[in-house]
Amino acid sequence: MFDGLQRVWETFFDLDLIGQTLPTLLRVGLLNTLLLAVLASLIGVVVGVVIAAGLMSSKVAVRLPCRVYVDVLRGLPHILTVYLVGQGLPLAGVTLFGENTYGYAALAIGLLEGAYMAEIFRAGFQSVEKGQIEAARGLGLSHLETLRFVVFPTGARRVLPPLTGQFILVIKGTALVYLLGLTAGQREMFAIAQDTAVLHASLSPLVAAGLLFLAITVPMTYAVNAWERRLREGRQDIAADTASDSANDRDRALAPQGTG
Template identity: 35%
Template sequence: MKRSTRRRLRHGSLYVLLLAVVLVLGFTLDWSSVQQTFFNTEGLKHNWHDLVVTGVKNTVIYTAIAFAAGLVLAVVLALMKLSEVGIYRWLATVYIEFFRGLPALVTILAMGFGFPIAFGWRPPGGTLGAGLIGLVLVAGAYMAETIRAGIQAVPKGQTEASRSLGMSSGKTMTWIVLPQAFRIIVPPLTNEMVLLIKDTSLLAFIGATVGSRELTNVARDMMTSGASAGTATSLTMAGVLYLVITLPLTRLVAWMEKKQRRAR
């Protein structure tokens, strides 16, 4: 049997298998129960306002805060890791590996409850502010490695040329290397932002006031009260809103990566 024939038969069998799975699900699932649980029309009508006005707004705000502060921290860590001073490299490496190795939820809970109890610390913004600090610590660790890779991707000739013109190492890094590095790492940094948008959902574990809840927190509260209580409709709606926020960003990343490949 020819290779092309075997390939067509293999592809055909996969299509048949997929069709069989779809048919089995179609005939065995209780679709009225699925609709009532995940797509309750009464809940859909009454819950959009709180999910969008409170949930989406706060999710975007928390993402912006965590990304901006994490980016500043990441630049410092990346420069420390590339420093000629050994202790700086060691400290940056320990920090990055530590926070990249811990689950983000553990860091958020530690900042929200552990540190305030252990040290009598009153974080700015209360428990929610402490949770945001936890997000910043984690985001900084991940973005630091991205920025370090971007700096090292800038051709050495750029640094040598600027130094030969009399620029100091600090000015060379600030005005020559970092701008080029950021142009290289825009796609992965955008990916980090997408991850941060989803990680803000972890703030639901430390509690929030009614007006400061992010999207997941609002959806969770709606499962216990309101028109969609006792159903998962609010989670379905929250999932749709997360996709509305993140899908354009992921498509933007794909476009930027494709553009960079063409430029090379």
């Protein structure tokens, strides 16, 4: 039993190898991971807003393709989406980024995350009170103007916490792009760990990369939870104040008036 535990320790927790891997992970992998996550998130936000608007359209010809996009991208294995975009587009002659695999990697993850962000945006936009929409239409704003000046700004503020949570998933999703064969300077943390693990026949570098992922995502998760809790408490306070004001107005209206 102890021999087995020792083999597990040497395979997954070789401290010397972890120490050798960490500098490269921090110097190259961490920067590329965060940069890739930011680029993919920007693509995902743009795609998500457009698809969310399409999902709320009253026209079936607009709504149906958007629904198919969301269902297909969310239903396919993520690894297949990365392959289809990262290798399929260049094979089809769509050379958006030339020979730069990094661009295709960001696009693949961005399109994938756009399907998830679309549902987040849709929920946020549909949470806008009908009274605000009716007031905007009453002021003469068109449907598109109402979406632009009322629904989108209000809904976007409400989805910031879940979007931040989705960004955490994007960071973890960057581990899939090692399949596309990035160059040495483009490798994110998991790709560096994978190459080092193969070189030394040890899984300890992957554990080192996992620890760095934890160091990034766990604090962000707690921050998002605290943010959501603060926003929820703020909305409850506003609702309580509104109810109190309404009760006071009702009491004043029902109070007997002096005859003077």
